[in-house]
Amino acid sequence: MSSITSLNKKISNCKKCPRLAVYIRDVAKNKVRRFKDEKYYGKPLSGFGDINARLLIIGLAPAAHGGNRTGRMFTGDSSGDWLAKVMHKHGFASIPTSQSRDDGLTLKNAYITAAVRCAPPQNKPTKDEMNTCFQYLEKEKEILTKVTTILCLGKIGYEAACKLFEVKPEKFGHNKLFKYDHIQILTSYHPSKQNTQTGRLTWSQWSSVFAKAKRLVK
Template sequence: MGAAGELAAINKRVIACRKCPRLAKYIRTVGREKVKRFASDDYWARPLPSWGDPNATLLIVGLAPAAHGGNRTGRMFTGDSSGDWLARAMHEAGFASRPESRARDDGLVLTGAYITAAARCAPPDNKPSTEELASCAPFLIAEIAALREVKVVLALGRIAFDAYCKAVGAKGLAFAHGARYDIAGKTLVASYHPSRQNTNTGRLTWKMWSEIFKTARSLA
C-alpha cells in the first residue's frame, strides 16, 4: 500500500474514533446547537481527517479543529480566520492552489504539503487534555511513518510542537517562534499558531508568518 492508501486508512480510523467521551459529546453539541451566523449549515461534528498531498515534503501540525471552523466544514483549517491565514501563506509559498480555505469543496488543492493536528476533535476552550492528546497520538505517529517524503515539519503552537516531539521521541527541545531543530533527517520549525488571539494582538504578525513559510519552502 502506498502513502495515499495508508493515509486514507488512517483517516478512516480517525473519523470512526470515539475514544474521548468529553470531546465526542462536545463536537456533537456544537454541531446541534450551532451559532447564529452558521445556523443553516450542516456541521461535520465528527473527528476530523487530515488532508493534503501524500507525497508532501512539508508536514504542518496544528493544535485541533476549531468548533465552528473544521468541526463545521469537515476539513482542517477551513472556514475560519486561522484557515485563511494558513491558506494565504501556503499559496504565497507555492503549497496551495488558492489563498482561501472556506469549504471542503472549494477547490483548494495542496501541493507538497500535508495538514494534520495534535487533536482531531474540537476541544472546549481549545484545550485538549493530556489524556485526549495521548489518545490521538497514534494517528500522528502513523501519519509520520506514511509520509515518507517529508523534509520539514511546521508545528503551529506549543501543543503541536510537543505532540510532534513526543511522536518522534525527541526530548528537551524548547518551543519558540522561528526555532529550528534537526530530528532524524527532518527539520522541525516552530511557529506561533495563527489564532485570533495571536494575530489580533500582534503576537504573530503577517511578516513573521510569511517568513516562516519562506523558510519552510527553502528547506523543503
C-alpha cells in the same frame, strides 16, 4: 493511497475520548447564529494534503465552528484564512482561501494535520486526550514517508512532533529551527485570533516562517 483512505475513515469514526465526542456533537447541534443554516460535520478530522509531501504541518486541533463545521482542518475560520493565504503565497496551496471541503483547495508538497482530531472545549484538550489521539499522528508518519520537515503551529503541535520523532523538546518560540539526524522541526506561533489580532503574530513574521519552510523542503 488506500492506506491514508483507510486511516482517515478510522479517524472519522473514532469515539475514544467521551468528552470530545459529546462536545463536537453538541456544537454541531447547537450552532452559533452566524452558521445556523449550515450543516455541521461534527466528527473527528483527518489530515489532508499531498501524501508525497516533504513538509508536514502540525496544528493543535480543529476549531469548533471552523473545521468541526466544514469537515476539513483550518477551513472556514480566520486561522484557515491566514494559513491558506500564506501557503498560496509560497507555492504550497492552489488557492489563497480555505472555505469548505469542496472549494478546490489542493496542497503541493505539504500535508496538514493536528495533535488532536476533535475540537476541544476552550481549545484545551487534556493530556489523556492528546495521548489517545497520538496514534493517528504515528500512522500518518508511517504513511507520509517523504517528510523531511515538520512545521509546528503552537506549543502543543511542537510537543507532539517531538514525541513523534523521539527528540527532547527545547524552549518553544516563533521561527525557531531544530535540526536532528532524521528530521528538522520548525516552530511558529499559531495563527489564532488571540495571536493575530493582538499583534503577537504579524503577517510579516508568519510569512517569514513559510519562506524558510519552502527553502528547507526544496
